[in-house]
Amino acid sequence: MMSTKPRVLQIGRLLPWLEERLAAAHDLHRLADEADPQAFLAARGAEFVGLVTSAGGSGADAALIDALPSLRVISSFGVGLDKIDLAAAARRGIAVGYTPDVLNDCVADLAMALLLDVARRTPEADRYVRAGRWGVAGAPAFPLGRRVSGARLGIVGLGRIGRTIARRALGFDMAIRYHSRRPVADAPWPHEPSLVALAEWADFLVVIAAGGAGTRHLVDGAVLGALGPEGFLVNVSRGSVVDEAALVHALVERRIAGAALDVFEHEPQVPAALRALDNVVLLPHIASATRETRQAMGQRVLDNLALFFAEGRLVTAAPLD
Ligand code: NAP
Ligand code: 8YV
Numbered sequence: 001m002m003s004t005k006p007r008v009l010q011i012g013r014l015l016p017w018l019e020e021r022l023a024a025a026h027d028l029h030r031l032a033d034e035a036d037p038q039a040f041l042a043a044r045g046a047e048f049v050g051l052v053t054s055a056g057g058s059g060a061d062a063a064l065i066d067a068l069p070s071l072r073v074i075s076s077f078g079v080g081l082d083k084i085d086l087a088a089a090a091r092r093g094i095a096v097g098y099t100p101d102v103l104n105d106c107v108a109d110l111a112m113a114l115l116l117d118v119a120r121r122t123p124e125a126d127r128y129v130r131a132g133r134w135g136v137a138g139a140p141a142f143p144l145g146r147r148v149s150g151a152r153l154g155i156v157g158l159g160r161i162g163r164t165i166a167r168r169a170l171g172f173d174m175a176i177r178y179h180s181r182r183p184v185a186d187a188p189w190p191h192e193p194s195l196v197a198l199a200e201w202a203d204f205l206v207v208i209a210a211g212g213a214g215t216r217h218l219v220d221g222a223v224l225g226a227l228g229p230e231g232f233l234v235n236v237s238r239g240s241v242v243d244e245a246a247l248v249h250a251l252v253e254r255r256i257a258g259a260a261l262d263v264f265e266h267e268p269q270v271p272a273a274l275r276a277l278d279n280v281v282l283l284p285h286i287a288s289a290t291r292e293t294r295q296a297m298g299q300r301v302l303d304n305l306a307l308f309f310a311e312g313r314l315v316t317a318a319p320l321d
Contacts, residue, residue: 059083097304154202157209211238
């Protein structure tokens, strides 16, 4: 018997509880279960009215959207929209739901953790203790770190998460300035229209701008040069925002002091040159990955679909213009 539930396609794997709830509420099919996804889409793509995907994973490109001619709604697990072809969705009148705000705190927490880790060299110190090098007679003492309290923080992108990072930095008595295309009307911190000038001023440059074509390689060799040999880079936005080749050169040649990265240009590939360095901290894109935040993100994915299928609208709709 045909299901009366909306037919929804899931791209990539999600949390087990979320997959269960999606399957309970919809006539769900997982593309990851198909041996030949392209052949499946060609044969059965027209069945689906809904699509579930993730921001840091597969997204939804134009080819996928084209392969789903009956599609009416996309519900994405995450806030980044760089992997979703919003123009293709808009042309077809497809609604796009995402999960802003519910992850601000945990992403900002992780940005501060990375900043502290790279400045105070905590991962390196942990490796030093585990290797049994502490207290070894004649061995050099563990090198000194860089003070965080009272330092100058440059934030690239003062959006929902950027502001949340700024509020945390106030607790460390940091001086704050930010760069974005437009000044934020009610922000109490100075706006710096030139990213190079912000990098020159900052001790720590934290990148939390949106990803996508408009910000590709925003942090380039010139910005890293301006950050200088005493400056640290933290990236929790998208790997594409930083010119990774230029970053590797700057780190290897000690033209910046260090970097802490949650995201990479070609995830999950991390350049071997980065893995070989002590003055970098490398994480596998986990900024939103706490039980509490992933629960809230998953709930929003479900709520967006439920409201769309009940009333034709979303709890949190991505801007499509
Ligand atoms: P948001 O509120 O939309 O903020 C985005 C910021 O980027 C705005 O301040 C925007 O300011 C700035 N921006 C956009 N284009 C720019 C450009 N060309 N030059 C300079 N600044 C630019 O987004 P959010 O919720 O804070 O999230 C930010 C990003 O974090 C997401 O898009 C996502 O990629 C990333 N993220 C990563 C993780 C993770 O797991 N690592 C988790 C969540 C989010 P203007 O428009 O004025 O330029
Ligand atoms: C991912 C993220 O959604 O929200 C974003 O934009 O990058 C993350 O929260 C998460 O890693 C699942 O892909």
